[in-house]
Amino acid sequence: MAIVIAGTPGVGKTTVARLLAERTGKPYVDLAEVVKREKFYTAYDAVRESYIVDVERLRGYLEKTLTCNEIIDTHVVEALPPSKVSVAIVLRLDPLVLRERLIKRGYPDLKVRENVEAEILDAVLISAVQSIGEERVYEVDTTGKSIAEVTEIITQILTKNGNLYRPGGVNWLEKYYFLIGKEGELFKF
Ligand SMILES: Nc1ncnc2c1ncn2[C@@H]1O[C@H](COP(=O)(O)OP(=O)(O)OP(=O)(O)O)[C@@H](O)[C@H]1O
Ligand SMILES: [Mg+2]
Numbered sequence: 001m002a003i004v005i006a007g008t009p010g011v012g013k014t015t016v017a018r019l020l021a022e023r024t025g026k027p028y029v030d031l032a033e034v035v036k037r038e039k040f041y042t043a044y045d046a047v048r049e050s051y052i053v054d055v056e057r058l059r060g061y062l063e064k065t066l067t068c069n070e071i072i073d074t075h076v077v078e079a080l081p082p083s084k085v086s087v088a089i090v091l092r093l094d095p096l097v098l099r100e101r102l103i104k105r106g107y108p109d110l111k112v113r114e115n116v117e118a119e120i121l122d123a124v125l126i127s128a129v130q131s132i133g134e135e136r137v138y139e140v141d142t143t144g145k146s147i148a149e150v151t152e153i154i155t156q157i158l159t160k161n162g163n164l165y166r167p168g169g170v171n172w173l174e175k176y177y178f179l180i181g182k183e184g185e186l187f188k189f
Contacts, residue, residue, distance in 0.1 A: 139169060
């Protein structure tokens with residue numbers, strides 16, 4: 001069964017998933033590349049500088065082509081056929097750190113803001129739980145951890161025990177509640 005490395009854009013999916021694929025010898029699949037290559041999009045959003053994914057067509061393609069041995073890198077977890085996935089590991093990152101990373105990438109302000117909000121509100125985690133089922137979803141706070149450390153935690157979840165990483169462990173709203181409704185760092189765009 002395929003292993004999914006998920007998370008908001010910029011959290012480190014590609015970096016970690018590639019290393020994990022190297023270590024395990026499993027094939028690596030970047031769904032963003034598949035979407036572009038196979039044209040599984042309905043339009044290009046020029047404001048956000050991103051493709052709008054045709055989730056149904058992407059899911060149909062994955063149903064047919066996945067061998068169930070892959071490590072899949074994506075933030076569009078709803079496109080995954082649940083029957084082909086063993087676990088989804090959602091990487092999390094402190095929203096303020098994420099914001100700096102996305103600004104450094106040169107993302108448009110709106111795109112930075114929407115992605116930071118999605119991270120705060122657990123959007124990818126919720127989507128993973130809804131499409132794959134809570135018992136097969138884990139979340140790992142990568143803040144302050146090296147790529148090697150994150151990969152080590154994922155290996156532990158996959159081979160031993162993932163009890164420390166059940167959904168619900170990360171709570172950005174609690175950490176940053178004092179900024180909400182105020183003119184603070186988090187919402188200053
Ligand atoms: N644990 C980490 N510590 C520090 N920097 C990291 C870590 N993981 C990734 N990075 C850096 O963060 C940036 C974003 O990483 P990466 O491209 O892997 O994210 P992504 O989740 O695949 O993003 P996207 O969804 O846009 O493809 C890269 O510059 C990468 O080197
Ligand atoms: Mg990536």
